[in-house]
Amino acid sequence: MEIKSITLRHIKMDLLYPFTTSVGTEFDKDIILVEVKSKSGLSGWAESVSINEPIYNEETVKTNWHMMSDYLIPLLFQDSMKHPNEVSDRFKPIRGNYNAKAALECAIWDLYAREKNLSLAKALGGVKDKVEVGISVGIQESERKMLQQIEGYLNEGYKRIKVKIKPSWDVHILKAIRQEFPSIQLMADANCAYNLNDIEHLKELDAFHLTMIEQPFDCDDIIDHAKLQAELKTPICLDESIHTVEDARKAIELGSCKIINLKIGRVGGLTESKKIHDLCEKHDIPVWCGGMLEAGIGRAHNIAITTLANFTLPGDTAPSSHYWKQDIIEPEVEMKDGYIYVPESAGIGFVPNIKRIDDVTLYSKTFRN
Numbered sequence: 001m002e003i004k005s006i007t008l009r010h011i012k013m014d015l016l017y018p019f020t021t022s023v024g025t026e027f028d029k030d031i032i033l034v035e036v037k038s039k040s041g042l043s044g045w046a047e048s049v050s051i052n053e054p055i056y057n058e059e060t061v062k063t064n065w066h067m068m069s070d071y072l073i074p075l076l077f078q079d080s081m082k083h084p085n086e087v088s089d090r091f092k093p094i095r096g097n098y099n100a101k102a103a104l105e106c107a108i109w110d111l112y113a114r115e116k117n118l119s120l121a122k123a124l125g126g127v128k129d130k131v132e133v134g135i136s137v138g139i140q141e142s143e144r145k146m147l148q149q150i151e152g153y154l155n156e157g158y159k160r161i162k163v164k165i166k167p168s169w170d171v172h173i174l175k176a177i178r179q180e181f182p183s184i185q186l187m188a189d190a191n192c193a194y195n196l197n198d199i200e201h202l203k204e205l206d207a208f209h210l211t212m213i214e215q216p217f218d219c220d221d222i223i224d225h226a227k228l229q230a231e232l233k234t235p236i237c238l239d240e241s242i243h244t245v246e247d248a249r250k251a252i253e254l255g256s257c258k259i260i261n262l263k264i265g266r267v268g269g270l271t272e273s274k275k276i277h278d279l280c281e282k283h284d285i286p287v288w289c290g291g292m293l294e295a296g297i298g299r300a301h302n303i304a305i306t307t308l309a310n311f312t313l314p315g316d317t318a319p320s321s322h323y324w325k326q327d328i329i330e331p332e333v334e335m336k337d338g339y340i341y342v343p344e345s346a347g348i349g350f351v352p353n354i355k356r357i358d359d360v361t362l363y364s365k366t367f368r369n
């Protein structure tokens with residue numbers, strides 16, 4: 001692959017509905033779109049998943065732009081590459097900054113798959129032609145509103161409901177959901193809202209037969225999670241704590257979790273995602289694909305990775321119409337009976353809608369090799 005140029009576009013899109021977690025509310029989404037052009041004339045596309053504030057992790061849209069422009073793109077321009085697997089090695093001298101690294105790496109995977117005329121799913125070794133879809137429901141202003149929303153989502157066909165929890169919005173809300181919907185696949189995501197002092201309180205959640213509780217403790221913890229998992233029947237799923245296959249190995253060895261939420265952006269790209277997937281498969285740890293309120297291009301990468309065999313639980317890959325008045329790809333991502341059918345055409349399998357992208361672009365910059 002001979003890279004000719006890389007264009008970064010900062011786009012901004014309104015979310016159809018605000019999304020509230022234990023750490024804050026998102027009303028819109030700023031995204032850095034990456035387009036990598038090769039000398040073959042083809043382009044590969046990806047999105048960076050950071051938000052504007054460092055509240056989910058330490059990266060932001062601005063730090064992503066800085067890392068890509070000043071460090072990562074120059075590393076890509078040093079030499080040509082045969083395979084996207086080489087990108088993560090190229091980025092090794094730069095610590096952390098997983099979201100920024102992932103955005104460039106994913107665009108190069110898309111370009112590679114297009115050059116080979118393979119779908120990204122096939123290029124990654126995917127084995128499914130459709131993927132199961134779950135939905136992530138933010139904290140609501142009332143219990144009644146929450147129940148109404150869940151009923152609507154179940155009617156739309158979603159296979160699993162994930163609700164955001166925090167100390168004042170947990171036991172009563174899960175109890176109400178279970179009373180109304182006794183047999184649905186239900187899970188809770190705390191985004192780090194608890195600590196060791198909450199173990200007795202969290203044990204109350206075992207009564208609700210949750211598929212898992214996601215990231216109850218700190219964003220860099222795997223020690224206290226192991227203590228909690230030893231006391232809980234409910235499987236713990238780690239999200240924020242896992243950035244590398246080494247993090248996953250240590251968490252599995254310690255017994256810190258029984259499930260991992262794999263977010264491509266959080267782990268620096270598709271190559272590391274595959275490594276974590278393979279390690280988890282070996283240890284009978286199911287994985288699923290988490291969402292970061294991506295627009296269509298990021299969502300397409302999520303759909304492709306979900307086709308790997310050990311993605312055995314529904315992902316947060318809701319269709320375009322759940323988030324946006326109009327998405328940035330054609331066709332938009334659609335869900336049928338709780339499934340997304342995986343596109344078979346080359347690369348991510350969706351076409352970037354340049355007119356729509358231009359309409360939502362705040363600024364852009366092209367780097368030439």
Ligand SMILES: O=C(O)CCC(=O)C1=CC=C[C@@H](O)[C@@H]1C(=O)O
Pocket residue numbers: 021056136189191239290291292293294316317318
């Ligand atoms: O993309 C989606 O629909 C899932 C959204 C979601 O749950 C999350 C998005 C962004 C940051 C986090 O709060 C979070 C998560 O922790 O999984």
Ligand SMILES: [Mg+2]
Pocket residue numbers: 189191214215239240261290
């Ligand atoms: Mg999470």
